Amino acid sequence: MTIYKKEAELEAVKERCAILDFGAQFGKVIDRRIRESAVYCEILPLNTPASKIVEDGYNAIVISGGPNSVYAPDAPAYDPEIFQLGLPILGICYGFQVINKEFGGSVGREELREDGQVDIEVDNSSEFFHALDPVQRVLLTHVER
Incomplete structure (x- = not known):
């Protein structure tokens, strides 16, 4: 299979999910489960810009878990514009804490x-x-x- 054919096949995929990786030990499991649902996905760096998510045609986002606290001074950075894209977003563990904090909630x-x-x-x-x-x-x- 040539690279051109692979790119053409990716263009035909309608369901595309970006996994923003916050250091989840189960990142590959999340990736596999999404792919088993016939949805193309990629694990991307946590600081992937919202513009790149749009440019690459993703229509859903998963923010993975990780060992950090959203209140730590060195908390992992993300592009808050991802929450303005109008895409469905699923937060897992730390990812859920990020969503909660972003929308004014608190984490106890x-x-x-x-x-x-x-x-x-x-x-x-x-x-x-x-x-x-x-x-x-x-x-x-x-x-x-």
């Missing part, structure tokens, strides 16, 4: 480590979540640092 600390499963409510009126049941069981891990 827990005294004890907690791991387990918890049910969350999903707004499945969104195109990104339309095929999901309104209640999803997810994994929860947090710890005092």
Whole structure:
């Protein structure tokens, strides 16, 4: 297969997801799961500019997890313009904290480590979540640092 043919095939892909990598130990698992859903995706540096996401034709963003705190002075940088693109964005772990903080929420600390499963409510009126049941069981891990 020539490079030209690969580029032409990528042009034909309609569903494209950018994974902004914040250091998730499960980044490749996230990537594989998205690809298993017949969606093309790439793991990109966390500071990828919003303009590059638009230029490359992504129509969804996943912000991965990572070991950092959103309140740390050396918290990883991202382009806040990604939140102005009108694309669906899924935050996983640290990525969810970034979204929460970006929109005026707060992130609290827990005294004890907690791991387990918890049910969350999903707004499945969104195109990104339309095929999901309104209640999803997810994994929860947090710890005092």
